[in-house]
Amino acid sequence: MNGETAIRVAGIGKRYRLGQTLDWGRSIRRALGKPSENAAGEIWALREVSFEVPRGTVLGIIGRNGAGKSTLLKILTRVTEPTVGRAELRGRVGSLLEVGTGFNPELTGLENIYLNGAILGMRKAEISRKLEEIVEFSGVRAFLETPVKRYSSGMHVRLAFAVAAHLDPEILLIDEVLAVGDAAFQRRCLGKMDEVAKGGRTILFVSHNMGAIRRLCPQCLWLNEGRIAALGNTEEVIAQYFDAVNSDELLPDQRPGHTGIRITRVTVSDTQGLPCQQFAHGDDIAVRIHYEALGRIVRPRFNLSVSGGHGLLFGANMVLDDIRPEAIEGTGVITCRFRKVPLLPQTYTLSLTVYDATGEEYVAPPIPNVASFRIQGDALALGYTGESADKYLENSYTIRVPYDWVFPDGSIGTPKWATGGPARFEDSHD
Amino acid sequence: MLNTPVTIIQPSDGWRSLDLRELWDRRELLYFFAWRDLKVRYKQTLFGVLWAVAGPLASMVVFTFVFDKMAGLPSDGLPGPIFYLSGLVIWRYFANALSAASNSLVGNQTILTKVYFPRLIIPLSSCITGFADFFVALGVMLVLMAYYGILPGIAMLLLPFLLLLTMASALGAGLFFASLNVKYRDVGYILPFLLQLWMFCTIIVPYSEVAQRGGAWRFVYGLNPMGGVVEAFRWCLLRGAMTGPGNANATWILLGTGVPVALFILAAGLLYFKRLEKMFADIV
Structure with a gap:
């Protein structure tokens, strides 16, 4: 491997054994360290995974739950061993598989900074040197002497991320750390990761947040059922991923044995009710949710949200509207019809959550990226006439709202596409 | 670029090697784990470290009453409280360190499944944390000795060695x-x-009693690595006050078998640990 390759993975595979039956002979043999020959109840979480990451690359890793993403990171961080294969990492490795690993609730914030830092691989002197920065970034300065168990969950996460963000490795492996924390915090984390990435570090970043993957990672790896499904340019890989997600295949059972509801399929369709992935700006879009209720579910609350660009855009939430079916039973379809969707050309994803009547318990666990659709159209068709508008339009805004500009001389400039509606602003005379 | 560390990851067959250098690199973590356990230990207790004193003292009172006063078991001519407390002080370090180490991997499973570091650090730090309670109890022991007018001799210099041996077991x-x-x-x-x-096999019956019953008993007793340690611990602290057959000879004989046994236990424990280490994160 040459000096420009930071990570090389060759033929990595990981096998787990399932079904913990208590067979005494086997148990004792295994306790004595002898491998058992029994091949029943095995699952390969990863299979024949090979790829290389050049130094300074930020590689996103996507895939459904259970696709092997976390297992891959656990192997690369040496938490667990591969069953077969080999990997080489060139440079100091830092990992963040969880925010706040080893935080002790009884210890104060300050004490936990040191403890967590040491667990992540920092030296004491290094932590002391970066202490001021860490405290500043965390924003919990006033509570440094308070036991962490008295922290709000937000403070807890901020402090934990602050420590991890100041790890200074050449290779950084990150697993879905953005799943926690509020939007403002997530923005800050992304900003910090951006900074780290620009510093020439090699990063492997697992996430379900396609916005974050798009923003941070020029390259992307898609894992499906333990194998590499695609590797390359992020936009292309994500497009392939969504195509696969939208295929007619049934969704995997979200929680086997869970009593509630199983979402079997979510499809996007046009006004005619025909399945469709491509729409134009301003089209009506229907989202059909196929379900299979395991029993009678009274007044469930569906929450459908649409994400794109760098985050959540809009949605339909039965809790807000107080519109709900009285009860659902057996199999059926619930359709949500969005009118005149004001989205600009990009790919968008849908997430779905179903709560019970009280709105507090999940009837179905949240399903991120359950379906997707694409808004198409070139700049001219949308009324953008500027120079290189096509180039600027790509991956810029997601939604547009009509506006005009009032210039110093009082003249008004209205975009071509925003004409028609009467302006209701009072003239300003200042 | 010449000094870039290269990490090679591949399935290890059989035992993982004991990487002492890596262990040394992460010695600060050893310190942090021990420090954490100490800090957390007596949090939200009313009497705090007094519990480290109360435990051995309570056992001492019960043992003195039952074995010395009621059963009239021999105690090498030492006052009952002194005889039993001396045994308890060193025994409790052993028992506490052993049970803390045994529970350490399970107790730290959230860390085990998320971050890599030499796993040996976890049980090792549990053994180090136990020193704190040991020294508190040793202080109580010295106070009690002063009360009975017993002075420790120069042989007390043997204590660090005994402590190390106990830790190894x-x-x-x-x-x-x-x-x-x-x-x-x-x-x-x-x-x-x-x-x-x-x-009960270790601190109740003095070796002098066992020795009288012949070679087979002696041999069996010698297999207990803590037997020699307790005997030597008493001998080096209380030599001046001992009467009867409790003597230096017995101590050396017992240590002579105790040291190899302790080293064997340490080596076997290490081998077993290293054999299973790679599976910890998967099955814990």
Whole structure:
């Protein structure tokens, strides 16, 4: 491997054994360290995974739950061993598989900074040197002497991320750390990761947040059922991923044995009710949710949200509207019809959550990226006439709202596409 | 670029090697884990470290009453409280270190499954944390000796060696039970019971009594690594006050078998631990 390759993975595979039956002979043999020959109840979480990451690359890793993403990171961080294969990492490795690993609730914030830092691989002197920065970034300065168990969950996460963000490795492996924390915090984390990435570090970043993957990672790896499904340019890989997600295949059972509801399929369709992935700006879009209720579910609350660009855009939430079916039973379809969707050309994803009547318990666990659709159209068709508008339009805004500009001389400039509606602003005379 | 560390990841067959250099690199973590356990230990207790004193003292009172006053068991001519407390002080370090180490992997499973570092650090730090309670109890012992007018002699310099030997046995057995505990939580139920029995075999009957019963008994007694340690611990602290057959000879003989046994336990525990280490994160 040459000096420009930071990570090389060759033929990595990981096998787990399932079904913990208590067979005494086997148990004792295994306790004595002898491998058992029994091949029943095995699952390969990863299979024949090979790829290389050049130094300074930020590689996103996507895939459904259970696709092997976390297992891959656990192997690369040496938490667990591969069953077969080999990997080489060139440079100091830092990992963040969880925010706040080893935080002790009884210890104060300050004490936990040191403890967590040491667990992540920092030296004491290094932590002391970066202490001021860490405290500043965390924003919990006033509570440094308070036991962490008295922290709000937000403070807890901020402090934990602050420590991890100041790890200074050449290779950084990150697993879905953005799943926690509020939007403002997530923005800050992304900003910090951006900074780290620009510093020439090699990063492997697992996430379900396609916005974050798009923003941070020029390259992307898609894992499906333990194998590499695609590797390359992020936009292309994500497009392939969504195509696969939208295929007619049934969704995997979200929680086997869970009593509630199983979402079997979510499809996007046009006004005619025909399945469709491509729409134009301003089209009506229907989202059909196929379900299979395991029993009678009274007044469930569906929450459908649409994400794109760098985050959540809009949605339909039965809790807000107080519109709900009285009860659902057996199999059926619930359709949500969005009118005149004001989205600009990009790919968008849908997430779905179903709560019970009280709105507090999940009837179905949240399903991120359950379906997707694409808004198409070139700049001219949308009324953008500027120079290189096509180039600027790509991956810029997601939604547009009509506006005009009032210039110093009082003249008004209205975009071509925003004409028609009467302006209701009072003239300003200042 | 020449100094870039290269990490090679591949399946290890059999035993993982004991990487002492890596262990040394992460010695600060050893310190942090021990420090954390100490800090957390007596949090939200009213009497705090007094519990480290109360435990051995309570056992001492019960043992003196039952074995000395009622059963009239011999105690090498030492006052009952002194005889039993001396045994308890060193025994309790052993028992505490052993059970802490045995529970350490399971107790730290959230860390184990998320971050890599030499796993040996976890049980090792448990053994180090136990020193704190030991020194508190040793202080109580010295006060009690002063009360009985017993002065420790120069032989007290042997104490660090005895402590190290105890730690070797506790760590060795602790590594074995900790590895087993990862898969079979039965360890948590067996261990207190086992330690109770082991204690009665170790600190109640003085070796001088055993020695009179002949070679076979002596041999069996010598297999207990803590037998020699307790005997030597008493001898080096209380030599001046001992009467009867409790003597230096017996101590050296017992240590002579105790040291190899302790080293064997440590080596076996380490081997077993290293054998199963790679599976900890998957099955804990």
